[in-house]
Amino acid sequence: MALNRSELVSAIATKSGLTKTDADAAVSALQDVLIEQLAQGEAVKVTGLLSVEPAARKERTGRNPRTGEEIVIPAGWGVKISAGSLLKKAVADLPVA
Structure with missing residues (x-):
């Protein structure tokens, strides 16, 4: 949930x-x-909790899943979010599905 x-x-x-x-x-x-x-x-970093930063993405080749045709995916920006030690510890003992 x-x-x-x-x-x-x-x-x-x-x-x-x-x-x-x-x-x-x-x-x-x-x-x-x-x-x-x-x-x-x-970037925004909250020690122990998380780190959020812009991430550059290079131009790359992909495939249209419907047609299989190769397409060029242009360069752009994304967001990278990394969990800090407190978040990692919080889920460390959860049962694996």
Whole structure:
């Protein structure tokens, strides 16, 4: 089960003692900062939690899955998200499916 935004806001409000309105504002602010920093080509690193950074992608050749025709995928930008040690530890003991 995935946690949606309203559930995340509720959980943050409960854990922090903030109101849901303040917790929602904090989530919105985090979102805004991530977007602004990435748009400037800067990484955001929260030690132990995660690292988010822009990632350049080279032009490459791919295939149209429907026709099998080779196509050129242009160079562009993506986002690389890496889990920090706390996140990795959180899932380390989960059973493997």
